[in-house]
Amino acid sequence: MNVVIPLYPRFTALDAVGPYTVLAFAPGWTVTFAAAEAGPVTDDQGTLTLMATASYADVPAPDVIVVPGGPGTLDVLEDEALVGWIRQAHEHTRWTTSVCSGSLLLGAAGLLQGVKVTTHWAILEFLTRYGAEAVSERVVGEGKIVTAAGVSAGIDMALTLLAQATDVETAQSVQLAIEYDPRPPFSCGSPKTAPEGMAARALGLIS
Amino acid sequence: MNVVIPLYPRFTALDAVGPYTVLAFAPGWTVTFAAAEAGPVTDDQGTLTLMATASYADVPAPDVIVVPGGPGTLDVLEDEALVGWIRQAHEHTRWTTSVCSGSLLLGAAGLLQGVKVTTHWAILEFLTRYGAEAVSERVVGEGKIVTAAGVSAGIDMALTLLAQATDVETAQSVQLAIEYDPRPPFSCGSPKTAPEGMAARALGLIS
Numbered sequence: 001m002n003v004v005i006p007l008y009p010r011f012t013a014l015d016a017v018g019p020y021t022v023l024a025f026a027p028g029w030t031v032t033f034a035a036a037e038a039g040p041v042t043d044d045q046g047t048l049t050l051m052a053t054a055s056y057a058d059v060p061a062p063d064v065i066v067v068p069g070g071p072g073t074l075d076v077l078e079d080e081a082l083v084g085w086i087r088q089a090h091e092h093t094r095w096t097t098s099v100c101s102g103s104l105l106l107g108a109a110g111l112l113q114g115v116k117v118t119t120h121w122a123i124l125e126f127l128t129r130y131g132a133e134a135v136s137e138r139v140v141g142e143g144k145i146v147t148a149a150g151v152s153a154g155i156d157m158a159l160t161l162l163a164q165a166t167d168v169e170t171a172q173s174v175q176l177a178i179e180y181d182p183r184p185p186f187s188c189g190s191p192k193t194a195p196e197g198m199a200a201r202a203l204g205l206i207s
Numbered sequence: 208m209n210v211v212i213p214l215y216p217r218f219t220a221l222d223a224v225g226p227y228t229v230l231a232f233a234p235g236w237t238v239t240f241a242a243a244e245a246g247p248v249t250d251d252q253g254t255l256t257l258m259a260t261a262s263y264a265d266v267p268a269p270d271v272i273v274v275p276g277g278p279g280t281l282d283v284l285e286d287e288a289l290v291g292w293i294r295q296a297h298e299h300t301r302w303t304t305s306v307c308s309g310s311l312l313l314g315a316a317g318l319l320q321g322v323k324v325t326t327h328w329a330i331l332e333f334l335t336r337y338g339a340e341a342v343s344e345r346v347v348g349e350g351k352i353v354t355a356a357g358v359s360a361g362i363d364m365a366l367t368l369l370a371q372a373t374d375v376e377t378a379q380s381v382q383l384a385i386e387y388d389p390r391p392p393f394s395c396g397s398p399k400t401a402p403e404g405m406a407a408r409a410l411g412l413i414s
Contacts, residue, residue, distance in 0.1 A: 012228065013224050014225065014227075017220050017224040017255070018221065018224075018225075020220060020255060021219065023222050024220075024252040024255070025413075026412075030254065031252070031254055032254065033254075033255065040258060045231040045238070046233070047231060047237065047238055047239065047240075048224070048227060048238075048240065048257065049258035050256070050258075051247060051256035051258070053254070053256070054216075054352060075213065097353070098331055100386075103317060114300065120386060121386060138388070139390070147412045148386075150272070150385060151228065151385035151386055151387070152362065152385050152387045152388075152389065153386055153388075155389070157357065159371065159392050159393070160392045163392065164395075165351030165402065166392065169327075169328070169402075169405070171392070172393050172395035172401065172402070172411045173405055173408040173412060174409075175237075175391060175393055175395045175396050175414050176382070176395050176398065176405050176406065176408075176409035177218075177358075177399050177410075177412040178221060178357060179307075179327060179328060179350075179357025179358050179359055179396055180359045180391055180396040181356075181396025181397040182387075182389035182391065182396070183363050184214050184363060184366065185363060185367045186370075186375065186379050187377070187381045188379035188389040189382050189385075189386055189388025190383070190388040195379070196380055198376070199382055199383065201380040201382040201383075202383035203379060203384075205231075205234065205380060206384050207231050
């Protein structure tokens with residue numbers, strides 16, 4: 001399977017690298033980072049730079065696309081190089097997926113009309129502007145559109161996809177290889193469990 | 208706080224980018240990727256290249272170092288540029304940490320004698336050659352040495368460190384910002400819970 005992860009300025013690193021690590025560990029899977037032009041792309045903190053090794057023109061027909069999110073999403077919603085590529089690549093994919101605010105780019109590409117979708121908790125209501133049915137879940141799949149909640153949720157999504165694309169045992173072997181046996185030190189990863197006032201504080205970190 | 212993550216060829220991407228994302232989201236924290244020379248460093252899959260923006264000489268006295276692991280660890284255990292930097296930086300750190308096989312580099316730097324340490328489940332016994340007391344836990348701290356289990360465990364370690372360095376609420380706000388509310392689709396992230404035969408299959412993916 002050929003997976004492409006498009007990068008754009010001010011993406012959130014873990015949105016891209018979580019699913020990357022899961023899928024790139026899978027035997028026979030290749031994951032390529034792409035951008036309008038091959039070259040360096042810097043993240044939302046300004047301190048992590050990943051190399052895109054392909055241009056969108058180089059990868060017109062991937063099996064899977066994983067669109068990461070980040071504060072930079074809002075700046076590229078009308079970037080036709082990216083959005084047009086998503087729209088066209090989607091015609092060829094087995095799965096078209098997003099992590100966090102990457103879902104807005106699927107929306108901008110016109111792919112979410114009437115589709116059940118999730119995203120980062122802070123922007124869930126934004127999805128309705130694209131005609132999507134926004135739901136608060138960790139990973140949501142409807143047809144070939146698969147979306148994950150914020151940032152770290154891409155790891156769960158990638159393992160879910162991998163099991164569907166191959167078999168449960170292959171996904172389990174990757175999970176064990178990356179020792180994905182999470183033990184968050186706090187029960188604060190969702191607004192449903194976070195203490196009062198924490199959502200406002202978290203929003204201050206990401207806006 | 209100034210955090211430095213050293214990179215070397217064939218590191219595992221999530222080992223570095225998990226803790227990076229947690230710590231770089233923390234207000235006032237700066238995370239720098241370093242290498243012997245500033246420039247691109249490619250991961251264990253050969254498909255992800257991160258830019259080191261500093262040389263080791265540029266960052267002699269960080270507050271925290273996070274040494275990632277990966278198949279490439281074994282090739283740099285005698286690399287004095289890296290190991291010597293770890294040894295010297297450790298004199299200045301508040302915490303000297305590792306993810307996955309990065310622990311072997313702390314051992315090679317002579318920092319683990321008599322220290323309780325963890326690492327990826329597959330190489331736990333290797334730590335004893337450095338005089339360490341190897342334990343099978345998610346995150347282990349003893350004094351200023353803090354070590355995490357395989358790959359994804361760096362996220363848990365970084366949240367734990369952040370709470371100690373600042374306060375619980377700051378760590379919780381980052382956890383909520385990155386929506387770290389993990390929902391692994393399988394209970395297979397540890398050899399303790401994985402089905403029989405899965406460890407051998409996982410080893411085939413990482414060796």
